[in-house]
Amino acid sequence: MKLLDKYILKRYLTTFLFTLLILIPIAVAIDIAEKIDKFLRHENLSLFELVNDYYKNFVIYYANTFMPLALFIAVILFTSRLANNTEIVAINSSQISFTRFLYPYFIGATILATLALFMNHYFVPNSSKTRRGFEKKYLSRVKYEDKTVRDFSLQLNDSTYIFIQNFNLERNSGYNFSTEIYKGIHLKYKLTADNINWNEKDSTYKLYNWKERKVLKNRDSIFTGSSLDTTFTFTPNDLNYKSIVAQEMRSGEIKDFIKISKKRGIKNLNAYYVELYKRSSLPVASYILTLIAVALAHKKKRGGLGVNLALGIAAMFVYVFFMKVGEVLGAVAGADPLINVWIPNIMFGIFAIYLFWNARK
Structure with a gap:
């Protein structure tokens, strides 16, 4: 046999x-x-x-x-x-x-x-x-391709969230941005801006017409300004979710990506x-x-x-x-x-x- x-x-x-x-x-x-x-x-x-x-x-x-x-x-x-x-x-x-x-x-x-x-x-x-x-x-x-992310939310850690109404991945700029920090279910900090730009060279963000609110025990502390340079633990690449990217990732990388994305509150993976x-x-x-x-x-x-x-x-x-x-x-x-x-x-x-x-x- x-x-x-x-x-x-x-x-x-x-x-x-x-x-x-x-x-x-x-x-x-x-x-x-x-x-x-x-x-x-x-x-x-x-x-x-x-x-x-x-x-x-x-x-x-x-x-x-x-x-x-x-x-x-x-x-x-x-x-x-x-x-x-x-x-x-x-x-x-x-x-x-x-x-x-x-x-x-x-x-x-x-x-x-x-x-x-x-x-x-x-x-x-x-x-x-x-x-x-x-x-x-x-x-x-060269074709027209919509590289704009709309109504995007992201959880950076257990207490910090960001929201962007519109962000163009080609120009690395967007508008109607906000970030919120919670302690339990209570809001402790909120930062909003009319516009946000990403500086790839310095890995920083520039906020325009920003407003910062700190929720204290008996009062709120509010600050405003025309521009502000700051950093966040996300990049424009974190806003871009496409299946074509998954095809270029090893299985271990996909698993790690899914794990991180879940923590950040990405809904559809x-x-x-x-x-x-x-x-x-x-x-x-x-x-x-x-x-x-x-x-x-x-x-x-x-x-x-x-x-x-x-x-x-x-x-x-x-x-x-x-x-x-x-x-x-x-x-x-x-x-x-x-x-x-x-x-x-x-x-x-x-x-x-x-x-x-x-x-x-």
């Missing part, structure tokens, strides 16, 4: 690699065709920089993205070939159960899932940061939770997709490989559809990101168990 396990595992990994090596060059060719004019527009862009900073990381990102699809198609391809060559009939005749037949498949799925987990949590974020830096430098055109949970859900899908693919392709069908491949691609399309819908819904405020991210795996896991139960019979 060890010989058969090695044979199936070898076919599993080589067919997966072959499928991935077909998909990646297609993606690269399409990307070059779309962006060749933008590359030629920059005379200072060297071939080394193009390959090393962009396409190397492009291949890493899309190889990781296409991994579930390549895995699914690969298992269907070589399992259908085994069935068409009546090799599975010979295996069944040897009194080898369907469960035992799956053993080398799941060894292969474990190898790929482990690789995907490492890439998702550690390697791909750094790669994405380099690739996106290249895109911003050479591929992004679902986009970061979605990115964190997705990095584990996709590798786990390797087992589910492998089981579905084997269950669909292990019997010889009229129409052969084409029928199995069509069924597999249709199933994969449904999985990707639910995966994207789950990511979008999970990022919405008030939603449960864990449930939404894992919905495709839950649904296809039930489907895989159903197919496995029928295949055992």
Whole structure:
């Protein structure tokens, strides 16, 4: 049986690699065709920089993205070939159960899932940061982008809060700013300003038309002024929350960011939770997709490989559809990101168990 396990595992990994090596060059060719004019527009862009900073990381990102699809198609391809060559009939005749037949498949799925987990949590974020830096430098055109944060509140510590009605992240300036310090439920200090500007060089803020109020035991102390230089324990970067930033952060960094943000009173961090949970859900899908693919392709069908491949691609399309819908819904405020991210795996896991139960019979 060890010989058969090695044979199936070898076919599993080589067919997966072959499928991935077909998909990646297609993606690269399409990307070059779309962006060749933008590359030629920059005379200072060297071939080394193009390959090393962009396409190397492009291949890493899309190889990781296409991994579930390549895995699914690969298992269907070589399992259908085994069935068409009546090799599975010979295996069944040897009194080898369907469960035992799956053993080398799941060894292969474990190898790929482990690789995907490492890439998702550690390697791909750094790669994405380099690739996106290249895109911003050479591929992004000057477009209008709303870089204004509106009606933003932030908890700096257990007793200090800030409120900003409007802050422009490009100009590092805003208006209608206030900070409040509480002792329990009682207000002890409040500072307001009509305008606030961030000085990146000195890491200080300049307040204009400010008003300071200190709540004392029997009276309030109020001071006003036209301008005031001061510091706070936040920067404009703390006001900018985008899921694209999460894609460039390692999982440990996302967890630390979420922990700090919770203390600061940030209400909606679902986009970061979605990115964190997705990095584990996709590798786990390797087992589910492998089981579905084997269950669909292990019997010889009229129409052969084409029928199995069509069924597999249709199933994969449904999985990707639910995966994207789950990511979008999970990022919405008030939603449960864990449930939404894992919905495709839950649904296809039930489907895989159903197919496995029928295949055992």
